[in-house]
Amino acid sequence: EVQLVESGGGLVQPGGSLKLSCAASGFTFSNYEMNWVRQAPGKGLEWISHISATGLTVFYVDSLRGRFTLSRDNDRNTLSLQLNNVRVEDTAVYYCARGSATFFYSYYMDVWGKGTTVTVSS
């Protein structure tokens, strides 16, 4: 079964750091680009970052560049999102989502995890 499972969420103080992980299974992780998407309370989904299959190329939404760092370990089938200098407005459910395959390019996210909750509060 193709599956993505996020972990690492929790309560963090403003200015603090947190590392989110996404464990992939059921498919060849190294053949797919990956994304993180978040949903703040009462808001819609927000795409925040994309990483190529090799991990060499990463893109971020303009508002987050510099504070969040996306990386992947293709040997461990794991995606990681490092959140630094977090703000109250970073409070959200964070989802990882599978993107395009390297062998057939596409522009949609077809498999999602159930998300991990980050709460930024003092």
Place this chain on the structure above:
Amino acid sequence: QSALTQPRSVSGSPGQSVTISCTGTGSDVYAYNYVSWFQHHPGKAPRLLIYDVSKRPSGVPDRFSGSKSAYTASLTISGLQDDDEADYHCCSYAGSDTWVFGGGTKLTVL
């Protein structure tokens, strides 16, 4: 990277059809035929319903259909069922490996 515009809520009775709109700009919806739609029940993983404006992944009933005209994409759900009550999100590719989502629409089945 401004969010796409969706109605906050729509409603319909079982068996009826509803349409959810998603309006973007010349940098996303208008520029690319890469609009996707997701169904999201609270606490669950979002589910891909439509990709590339109007294509359905295997397993998605043909009651769900998508279209696009200029700056606005639409999701139509026909033959409403109780289980269709959920949040629906549109998403458009916006170039340079970036994406933009809509604000989400809550569908209530009366």
